[in-house]
Amino acid sequence: MSIISVSNVTHQYAVEGREKTLALSDVNLEIGKNEFVTLLGPSGCGKTTLMRAIGGLVTPTEGTITVNGKPVRGPNQDCAIVFQSFALMPWASVLQNVTFGLEMRGVGKAEREEKARAAIAQVGLKGFENKLPKELSGGMQQRVGLARALVVSTPILLMDEPFGALDQQTRRYMQEELLRIWQQDQRTVVFVTHDMEEAILLADKVVLMSARPGRIEEVIDVTFERPRDPEAVERLPEFVELKEHLWRRLRQAHELNAA
Amino acid sequence: MTMSALSTAGESPAAGLVRFVRNIAVNWAGMVALALIWEIVGQLIRQPWLPPLSEVLVRMVALFTTGGLSQHLVASLASLALGFLIALAIGLAVGILMGLFNWVYTALDVYVNAMLFTPGLIFAPILFAIFGLSDATRVSVVVIYAVFIIIINTAAAVRNVDRPLIEMAASYGASRTTTVFRIVLPDAFPLIIAGLRMGVGRAVKGMVNGEMFIALIGIGGQAARYGKQFDFTSVWAISVFIMALAVVINQLVTWLEKRMTAWVD
Numbered sequence: 001m002s003i004i005s006v007s008n009v010t011h012q013y014a015v016e017g018r019e020k021t022l023a024l025s026d027v028n029l030e031i032g033k034n035e036f037v038t039l040l041g042p043s044g045c046g047k048t049t050l051m052r053a054i055g056g057l058v059t060p061t062e063g064t065i066t067v068n069g070k071p072v073r074g075p076n077q078d079c080a081i082v083f084q085s086f087a088l089m090p091w092a093s094v095l096q097n098v099t100f101g102l103e104m105r106g107v108g109k110a111e112r113e114e115k116a117r118a119a120i121a122q123v124g125l126k127g128f129e130n131k132l133p134k135e136l137s138g139g140m141q142q143r144v145g146l147a148r149a150l151v152v153s154t155p156i157l158l159m160d161e162p163f164g165a166l167d168q169q170t171r172r173y174m175q176e177e178l179l180r181i182w183q184q185d186q187r188t189v190v191f192v193t194h195d196m197e198e199a200i201l202l203a204d205k206v207v208l209m210s211a212r213p214g215r216i217e218e219v220i221d222v223t224f225e226r227p228r229d230p231e232a233v234e235r236l237p238e239f240v241e242l243k244e245h246l247w248r249r250l251r252q253a254h255e256l257n258a259a
Numbered sequence: 260m261t262m263s264a265l266s267t268a269g270e271s272p273a274a275g276l277v278r279f280v281r282n283i284a285v286n287w288a289g290m291v292a293l294a295l296i297w298e299i300v301g302q303l304i305r306q307p308w309l310p311p312l313s314e315v316l317v318r319m320v321a322l323f324t325t326g327g328l329s330q331h332l333v334a335s336l337a338s339l340a341l342g343f344l345i346a347l348a349i350g351l352a353v354g355i356l357m358g359l360f361n362w363v364y365t366a367l368d369v370y371v372n373a374m375l376f377t378p379g380l381i382f383a384p385i386l387f388a389i390f391g392l393s394d395a396t397r398v399s400v401v402v403i404y405a406v407f408i409i410i411i412n413t414a415a416a417v418r419n420v421d422r423p424l425i426e427m428a429a430s431y432g433a434s435r436t437t438t439v440f441r442i443v444l445p446d447a448f449p450l451i452i453a454g455l456r457m458g459v460g461r462a463v464k465g466m467v468n469g470e471m472f473i474a475l476i477g478i479g480g481q482a483a484r485y486g487k488q489f490d491f492t493s494v495w496a497i498s499v500f501i502m503a504l505a506v507v508i509n510q511l512v513t514w515l516e517k518r519m520t521a522w523v524d
Contacts, residue, residue: 055430056430057426057429057430075429075430075431075432077432079430080430080431081427081430083423083426083427085423087421087423087424087426087427089424089442089445089446090446090522090523090524091445091446091448091522100427100428100431100441101431101432104428104431104432104433104437105431105432132522133522134522134523134524152431
């Protein structure tokens with residue numbers, strides 16, 4: 001029984017005065033409960049659009065998406081989103097940023113602060129509760145974004161290239177942290193990325209997409225044992241093989257498009 | 260005239276102190292040089308239109324002590340404050356509406372910009388006809404001078420609000436009203452405040468202009484009166500005072516701005 005079900009979804013962007021862009025073309029996807037799914041593809045392949053459609057930020061022009069059996073009509077209480085640009089309120093403290101989602105859901109002040117403090121500790125930011133976002137590094141800012149999404153305890157976590165804006169080292173550290181947190185606190189994750197290694201490392205299932213129009217090329221199960229140690233996983237011959245396979249598929253799709 | 264903080268991030272207190280003192284020194288050096296040049300040129304050429312600075316300063320003291328300028332100043336500042344508050348209320352309300360609703364923006368944008376470039380004094384006869392020789396005339400000139408720049412800045416600030424933040428709020432279920440109060444307005448705040456600073460400057464201008472050309476009251480009215488009598492020393496004295504007032508107000512608003520927007524990256 002899948003928790004997210006995408007059927008026959010097509011989405012066209014209409015920008016005034018320009019030709020319509022077909023961002024998604026007849027996409028079908030089933031995601032099971034507590035599955036970690038990465039959407040992988042080149043920029044412009046519609047992976048972010050697909051994630052946003054699941055989160056209700058975009059209404060697809062055709063097709064239906066159901067979450068927990070209910071059709072998605074706008075932002076809903078089953079999904080929390082971690083944004084690529086962090087989307088932190090710069091005037092608000094770490095604590096105030098993390099409590100925002102709870103506040104919008106009507107949770108009382110004492111309760112939401114208690115929960116937020118726990119989430120802040122969970123992402124390793126204990127002691128930074130009263131700092132402003134500008135006082136934190138990029139990696140720490142995204143930890144705040146992650147804590148804000150975790151604290152609302154939704155069954156689904158949507159992550160839009162969350163580590164894309166971070167440097168290589170910080171990104172690796174964040175991947176490890178995410179794996180650790182997900183291991184303790186399992187939920188369904190839809191993670192958008194254009195980084196092949198990241199896609200394999202994190203996922204139970206890699207959804208490979210291609211551009212123009214955005215289509216699903218292939219869905220690959222990743223069966224490495226959990227909990228995963230990124231360093232060890234990357235040395236496995238299966239990992240290298242999988243990466244090469246993805247690379248070939250991406251290049252094929254690219255050449256097909258270029259031709 | 261410096262109000263900068265003692266030290267910026269990553270600077271040792273000693274280096275901060277040195278920089279602070281140096282800034283003051285440079286600021287005052289410029290002023291002292293200008294004052295000296297004025298004094299020397301004034302003493303040398305001995306023209307009625309450029310009395311030496313020392314005479315101007317002596318006259319300024321005289322005007323305040325025996326010339327009754329203090330009462331005029333109090334009346335002027337009261338009108339300035341009232342006019343600016345009215346401009347602030349109207350400017351914020353209209354600017355926010357223009358920023359939030361595209362149709363309000365489309366409907367008003369052309370006229371607001373047109374009014375920004377129109378000298379407020381054009382309306383002097385009309386205001387005079389409506390309010391007569393009263394404080395209301397002066398206040399309304401201040402409003403006309405200050406309100407449009409506040410509207411334009413506020414509208415631009417609200418329209419340029421950070422898109423990802425709006426999406427973030429929507430994704431956590433914030434209603435439109437909540438989003439306006441919790442996201443849009445705080446995010447627009449630094450730009451709005453910058454607009455207010457410009458509005459204050461224009462309000463001072465409006466106050467003096469209004470007094471000089473319409474009402475002949477207050478500090479500007481006094482300046483106009485001395486001008487008609489070719490009393491250049493008094494005109495200079497009032498001008499220097501208004502400039503000093505402008506500097507003080509500007510520093511005050513800048514300081515407030517810095518304090519209230521310390522969170523800006």
